[in-house]
Amino acid sequence: MEPLIELRGVNKHYGTLHVLRDINLTVGRGEVVVVIGPSGSGKSTLCRIINRLETVESGTITLAGRNLPAEGKELARLRAEVGMVFQAFNLFGHKTVLANVMLAPLKVRGQKKDKAQARALDLLERVGLADQAAKYPAQLSGGQQQRVAIARALAMDPEALLFDEPTSALDPEMISEVLEVMRQLAQEGMTMVVVTHEMGFARSAANRVVFMAEGQIVEDRTPEEFFTAPESDRAKDFLSKIL
Ligand code: ADP
Ligand code: MG
Numbered sequence: 001m002e003p004l005i006e007l008r009g010v011n012k013h014y015g016t017l018h019v020l021r022d023i024n025l026t027v028g029r030g031e032v033v034v035v036i037g038p039s040g041s042g043k044s045t046l047c048r049i050i051n052r053l054e055t056v057e058s059g060t061i062t063l064a065g066r067n068l069p070a071e072g073k074e075l076a077r078l079r080a081e082v083g084m085v086f087q088a089f090n091l092f093g094h095k096t097v098l099a100n101v102m103l104a105p106l107k108v109r110g111q112k113k114d115k116a117q118a119r120a121l122d123l124l125e126r127v128g129l130a131d132q133a134a135k136y137p138a139q140l141s142g143g144q145q146q147r148v149a150i151a152r153a154l155a156m157d158p159e160a161l162l163f164d165e166p167t168s169a170l171d172p173e174m175i176s177e178v179l180e181v182m183r184q185l186a187q188e189g190m191t192m193v194v195v196t197h198e199m200g201f202a203r204s205a206a207n208r209v210v211f212m213a214e215g216q217i218v219e220d221r222t223p224e225e226f227f228t229a230p231e232s233d234r235a236k237d238f239l240s241k242i243l
Contacts, residue, residue, distance in 0.1 A: 001028030003065075004160055004191050005050060005082075010059030012045060019045050021215040023059070027160070030189045034202040034223070037212035038238060043195040046212070047162045050193065051082050064159065080108055083153030087165040089145045091137040091152070097124065098133040101152045108156070116155075123151040127181050143174025147181055160191035167198060199243065203227060211235045 005027040012020040019042045027033050035043050048054040050061060052075055060067055063081060091100050101120035105111040111119075124130045127147040129140075137145050146166055153161055163182065167175040179201050186192055186205045196202065202209055202223055209226040211219040213234045219226060230236050 001031065003027070004029040004031075004063065005193070006060075006062045006065075007050070008060045008062075010049065010056050010061065012042075012049060012054065012056045019215050020049070020056070023217060025210065025217060025220070027191060027193060029159075029191055031207045032186045032190075032192045032194065032205055033208045033210055034206035035193060035195045035210045035212060036197065036199075036202065036238070037218075041212040042215040043212055044164050047084065047164045047193065047195060051084050051162055052078055053084075076108060080104070080156045081159045082162060083156060083158035083160070084162045084164070085146070085149050085153050085166050087168045089137070089142075089149040089169075091145055091148060093137055095136070096133065097129065097135050097137065097140070097148050100137070100148060101155050104152065105155050120151070120155060123154050124148070126154075126184075127151045128177070141174055142170045143177045146170065146174075146178045150178075150181055150185075154185075160193065161185070163192065163194040163196065165195050165197070167196065197242065199227070211238070213238070 003026045007023050007025040010020055010023040023046065035046065037043055045054060049056050063078065095103065098117065098120055101123055102116040105116040105119065106113065121130060121133060124133055127150055129144060129147055132140060132144060137148065140148065167178050170178065175198065179198060183205050206223050209221060209223050210217055211226065218232045219230065219235050230239055
């Protein structure tokens with residue numbers, strides 16, 4: 001499989017806290033990698049460094065073989081190639097759903113309005129929200145807002161999508177509608193890194209499960225292997241608490 005995202009020997013500190021310790025991770029094109037682990041183990045930081053929202057002290061992060069400098073236009077382009085979906089949806093409250101999805105293609109890509117609008121409507125259709133295009137985010141449920149956030153990320157035609165606990169802020173009855181959209185994207189071949197506590201999703205949609213603890217990747221295996229026979233005590237302990 002062609003590697004799309006590659007991290008080699010990546011280290012990151014916050015002050016004296018060593019949050020990422022010698023991380024090596026390869027995500028192949030079309031692969032779905034679910035990242036799990038205890039709170040504070042470095043999962044969000046991992047997403048943030050892949051998307052260059054944070055810098056690293058050592059190691060390399062490449063996307064499709066390119067190690068882009070984290071500056072200026074190159075940085076903006078790289079961010080556009082890796083979309084990110086957060087726990088808090090971060091939609092613009094004063095803009096309609098449609099305008100939220102059109103915004104980056106208009107501003108960052110300089111697309112024509114007609115083209116951006118047609119594409120945004122297609123994407124809203126894809127996440128089941130075509131009929132909500134004229135509404136404002138506050139008029140939507142949390143699950144609907146998160147689906148808008150996914151459509152917004154897709155509007156930049158990213159090579160990969162990162163999800164950082166996309167369903168953690170949602171009421172239980174809305175979790176499945178978001179996971180369903182993610183499952184569909186996975187089936188369509190989108191490369192995805194997903195931080196989640198949804199073990200059902202990990203089992204059914206992931207090609208690999210990466211288990212992190214204290215800034216390290218402790219296990220990197222298929223879901224079958226990980227869930228039926230975790231190797232490390234830390235993974236066994238973690239699974240015994242959440243399953
Ligand atoms: P996770 O997502 O697995 O819960 P994080 O990547 O958010 O873990 O955080 C890893 C560690 O780094 C935690 O101890 C957290 O408190 C710390 N941390 C995260 N962001 C910052 C920051 N901006 N400044 C200082 N410490 C941080
Ligand atoms: Mg986190």
